[in-house]
Amino acid sequence: MEKPNIIELTAVERNIDPKRLENIRKEDLVPAVVYGPGVEGNLHFSVPRVALEKILSVKNLQFIKLMFEGGKHIDAILKVTQFHPVTDAPVHADFYATKEDVPVTVTIPIRLKGTSPGVIEGGRLYQSLRKLSVSALPGVLPSELTVDISKLQIGHNLKVRTLKLKDITPLMSPDRTILVIRPPRGGKAKIVEFADGEEAPQEEAAEAAAE
Known part of the structure; x- marks a missing residue:
C-alpha cells in the first residue's frame, strides 16, 4: 500500500480577532487552527485558499507540513473544514498535529x-x-x-x-x-x-x- 503524500502548506500566524477574519478571507486566505501533541493550546494561523482547496480535492489520506515563517514547521493532518453555505468555499480549517509515536x-x-x-x-x-x-x-x-x-x-x-x-x-x-x-x-x-x-x-x- 502506498504511503500518504506529504504536502507543504504555507502558514501565517495570526491574532485571534473576529473583526479581522473577513479581511483575511478577502486576501484569499482561510483562517485555520492547529492543536494536538507538541502544540501548546491552539495555534491560530491562515493558509492560502487555493492551496487548501487543492488538498481538499484529493480523496486519499495526506499528511500536511505546515510551514511557518523562520523555518518552523508542524506535521499535521487536516481534521475539519467548514464551508460557506452558499459558495461552498472553505472558510475555516482545523489541523491536528501528529507525532511519530502517538496514534492518530x-x-x-x-x-x-x-x-x-x-x-x-x-x-x-x-x-x-x-x-x-x-x-x-x-x-x-x-x-x-x-x-x-x-x-x-x-x-x-x-x-x-x-x-x-x-x-x-x-x-x-x-x-x-x-x-x-x-x-x-x-x-x-x-x-x-x-x-x-x-x-x-x-x-x-x-x-x-x-x-
Whole structure:
C-alpha cells in the first residue's frame, strides 16, 4: 500500500480577532487552527485558499507540513473544514498535529481492485462502505485501503474483519459489510454503489431478506 503524500502548506500566524477574519478571507486566505501533541493550546494561523482547496480535492489520506515563517514547521493532518453555505468555499480549517509515536485517528478511502468473476457472470456488486475510520501510528498509515475483488463470486461478501490491516485498528464494527456480490435478476450485470450508511432500495432489501 502506498504511503500518504506529504504536502507543504504555507502558514501565517495570526491574532485571534473576529473583526479581522473577513479581511483575511478577502486576501484569499482561510483562517485555520492547529492543536494536538507538541502544540501548546491552539495555534491560530491562515493558509492560502487555493492551496487548501487543492488538498481538499484529493480523496486519499495526506499528511500536511505546515510551514511557518523562520523555518518552523508542524506535521499535521487536516481534521475539519467548514464551508460557506452558499459558495461552498472553505472558510475555516482545523489541523491536528501528529507525532511519530502517538496514534492518530483518520478516515481512509477504500478502493476496489480487479474484476469480480461474479460480476462477469451477471452478479451485481453493492459497495456499502467507501471509507474506514482507523487508529494507528502515522508511519504505518496508507494513503488508501485497496480491496482485491478478483476472486469474489456471486454470493460472496467482504466485511471489515476480512481486511488485512497490520498495526492498524479499525474503529468500526468488524461485522460491518464493505461490499457484496448479489445474484442477477436477469439481463446484464449492473454495479450499484451506496454511500456510507445509505440503505438499499426497498426492492433490493426485500430480495436480500428472501435469500
